[in-house]
Every structure is written in C-alpha cells, then in structure tokens.
Amino acid sequence: MDALGINKNTANLAVWLLLLTMPFWLPAIGGYIELGERVVVLGLAAMSLNFLLGYTGVLSFGHAAYFGLGAYGAGMTIRYLVPSTGLGIVVGTLAGTIAAALIGPLIVRLRGVYFAMVTIAFGQVFYFIAFRWNSVTGGDDGLTGWTRMPLNLGFTTIDILHNSRAFYYLILVIFAISVGVMAWLLRSPFGRTLIAIRENERRARFLGVPVDQHIWMSWVISCCFVSVAGALHALLNNFVDPRALYWTQSGDFVIMAVLGGMRSFWGPLIGAAIFVVLQDYLSSQTENWMSFVGLFFVLVVLFFPRGILGAIRRRVAS
C-alpha cells in the first residue's frame, strides 16, 4: 500500500488497462488516436527525463537535444539509408545515446543550476546543426519526403502507416519495454544508489559510492530512452523539424514531469497527458496559445509544485 491508499499493483494495472484500451475509449470521449499516440510518446520522454530529474535529483534542462537526435536519426535512416522502421528506431536511439555518453563526462561534475545551464546550452549545438545543414536535414523546413515503413516481422508484415491502431500498439509495446527496463533499474541496487545520491550526495560519497560515475550512467540511460521517444515522435509525424531540438522543448518535458509529480513513477505520464491535451485544445482555440502555456507554467509552479500525484498524496496523508 502506498500513500494513495491504493495498492501499487492495482495502480499499475489501472494504468496499463487504460493504455491498452485507449484506441477504443479515446474517440468516444472526443479525442482522436493520434492524440493518444502523442501522449504515450511524450509521456515516455517525460518519464525518461524523470529517471534523472526525479530519481537521481539532477536538474537537466537539455533533454530536447537527445529527443531530437533520436527523431533525426530515425527520419534520416529511413530517408537515406534503409526504408525500415525498426532500423530507424535503433539508429535514432543509438545517435541520442552516443551523443549523451560523449557529452556526459563534461557535465557530470556540475550540479544544480550550473548543470541545467550547461545541458541547455549544449542542446543548442544540435539545433544549429539541424537548422544549418540544409542539404541533409532540410534545415528550417524540416526533414520531409519519407514515411514510416510497414513493419516486417518475418512471418507477417504490419502496415503501421495506414492502420493507426497497429501503430498505436507498436508505440505501446516499445513504451512498455522502455518503462519496464527503467522500473527494473530503479528497483535494482543501482537504482537505490541513485536515490541515495538524490537524498544526500555527500553521504553517498562518504559511503564509497562513485557518484560521478552513477550520475553519468543515469544521464546516459535517461537520454537513451528519451531518444527512443524522439524516434517514435518522428515516426508519428512522418516529419522532423529543428524545433524538436529547441530548448523550449526541454522545458515542456520538465513541466510534464513536475506537473504529474516527480516523485512518482507514473506522474510524468499523467503530466504529459494533461499537457498534450491542453496544448491541443489551446492551439485550436487561440493564436496566442503560447501565452496560455506560459501562464500554465507559472500556475503549476505556484500552486502544484509537488505535482498532481504529490498533491493527492498529501491530501490523503493528512
């Protein structure tokens, strides 16, 4: 039993049931399936960020870079190399993970606001490369002229381009694997060590934990799954543009994690759902949706700093 008064297994079961049945109930309440796909993909990005932000206590504000690298990796593989969706996802993930692994040593010793500033500034390099390298990335117009390819499983081929339900379940399978790995890691001694670092870094250091190494690993794992989400995002839109790499995108991921609740495993997914639906609604209603999104940031910080799950937990506890 956790503080919500609900058994953890019941909560997990409820989340998975909702996700599994989404294509059936979402259209009935006025949504459309692409919205659900976006929630799952951005939810994965926010949950991956939270691996670092919520469970290791390291403030990264530059995750859009690895999200975007995943997206460009997937898109460019399908456009230029091999028309294979599976390979696109693999290449995208590798691109983001390798970049993160290389940048990691430069930043693992930094903490707090300094870490945030450096991660966000590094993200901009990739933005400018995507923006400037017109001939390959399509520059400001984005990478077009490709679509996600039918999934060849050997014994059968699934058309994920036109069958949106099939594509949703492909996303969900990848989401489940990623989230499962993260949950397993967090329950392992390694994950417990990360939480120890979050709670008291100095003490962890005195106990002989190689803190920088752990933060590097947490950073790479987090960026790896965020690039998986990026690759899926590219497939979802059949399009990538430099804005996927821009620093404002990183802010969106952070607000999703904070809004849902950084200290809970599913929190960022809930935050992503609220954010995606809200943005979808606002951008259809008003040209000035940016102001409202900005206002939303301010309100979340002032009134929901612990996130929705955190607020509910407090209420139940008191």
Add this chain to the structure above:
Amino acid sequence: MTQLILFNVFNGLIVGAFYALMALGLSLILNLSGVINFAHGGFLALGGYIAFTLMPFIGFWGALIVAPIATAMLGIVVERVLIRRLYGRDPLYSLLLTFGLAFMFEDGTRFIWGAQSLPFQVPSVLVTPLSSDYFFLTGYRLFMVFIVAVAVIGLFLILTYTKLGIRIRAGTLDLETVSVLGVNVRMLRSMNFGLGVYLAGLAGVLAVGQLGLQPTIGSSLIMPSFVAIIVGGLGSLPGTLLGGLLIGVASGVTTVFFPSATEAVIYVMMAAVLLVRPRGLLGEEGRF
C-alpha cells in the same frame, strides 16, 4: 581580406558586447538569488518595444534613458509578485517560472506590437559611415560600443563604491551573514533584480537599433548569454564580460572562414572550456 577579417572581428566585438551586457544582468541575478532568469530575453525585447513606443514623444535620446528604467520597474514588479516566492526552493521552480514568463513575454509583445519586424529609426547623426575604407564603422556601431562600455564601467563602479553594490557583492558570498548584519535582504534582491533587468532593457534599446524590432529577438540572444556566463565562469562578473566578448569575436571570425558554423562555434568553445577548466575561465573553485 584584411578588411573582411577586421570587419568581422569588429562585428563580433559588437555582438559580444551585447551578449556581455545581457549576460552581466543574468549573472547578477544568478549570483545573488540563484535564479536563472529565462525571461531575460523577454525583458530585452520589451526594452526595445517600449523605446519604439516612446520615441515619437520623447525622441531617441529620451527613449534610451527612459525605456531601460521602465523595463527595470517592470522587472521589480515581476520579482516582487512572482519570483520572490521561490527563493530558497529548488532552483528547478524558478527556472520553470521564468521559462513560462519568457513564453508570455514573447507572445505578449507579438500580441501588442504584431509579429512583423518593425523599423527602428536611430538619429541620422549616428548612421553615417565615418570612413569610406572602413564602411562598417558607422556611427551607430561605435555609439553602441560606447554605451555598452559606459554601462559596464557604471555597473562596476556601482558594485565597488555604493552601499547597494557592496551589499550585493557581500550577499553573493554569504547572504545569511548579510541578513544577520541587518540588511533588508528582500529589498536587496529586488534592487539587484531591477539592476539586472535594467541592463537587459538597455541592451534591448541598442539591439533594436541595429537589428530591428522582432518579438523573437530576446529568445535568440539568451542562449549565447548563457554560454558567455559558462565560458567566463559562474559567479564572476569580470568573467562574464570576458566570456561575452570572447564568444562574440569567435563567432565573428568564424563567419569569415566557415559561415555555417557561426552559431555552433560558441558551443564548441564552451565544451573546450568545460573540458579544461570546468569552473570557467575566471570562475572560483568549488562555488558550483
């Protein structure tokens, strides 16, 4: 060729002076209050737009004086109403709050003044080229450098000789002790925030004279300012100044040889500095 290089070095120096002016404001706020002010670019744009609006009434020179002050007042209001609540909390929250504010500012200026680029007339005295060989030496460019220099010298004089400045520097080192000694820390933080935003507003007025008015002018200038702070060293204002000028000149020189890397080069510089000297060129050991 020499002329081209000189032109771009000079250009870089001007751009660097802007980055430095903006980064100094950011640095002031960051050092004393631990807040990364993402809305700084928004304040910069606002400074420019306020100057644009006031110009028909008080002229360029009046706007140059009044607009930054008006921006600073607005900054103080924002600090008192919103940012003050977040001191002492995880820096994550002030980061997200100012991030949201940056969105609101950019969209707000677009809403009020429109998305199109507006022309900003500077006095004709300042636009004539001073020499036919060095065509790029227009009066306005020299004037910008002059104003930035005056502002920077003024800032360092304030920090060295006035009571406010001494308290800001002391607070940067140990805010608790300053508070115990009877200084009103809330007030100090407000004034400091206002001072930082004043510099952003001033940079805004100068920038729109060169680049024209666009709602996005702020968000395109804020990232280089971050890099300037990191390269120069967190916690050091002379470092920030040096960092701004360095990255400006570096991107200017890169324009000559490899134009498409103009923006990326400053991030490469940042990576190099972090690799060799993680605290930045003039940063103190162990502060961050």
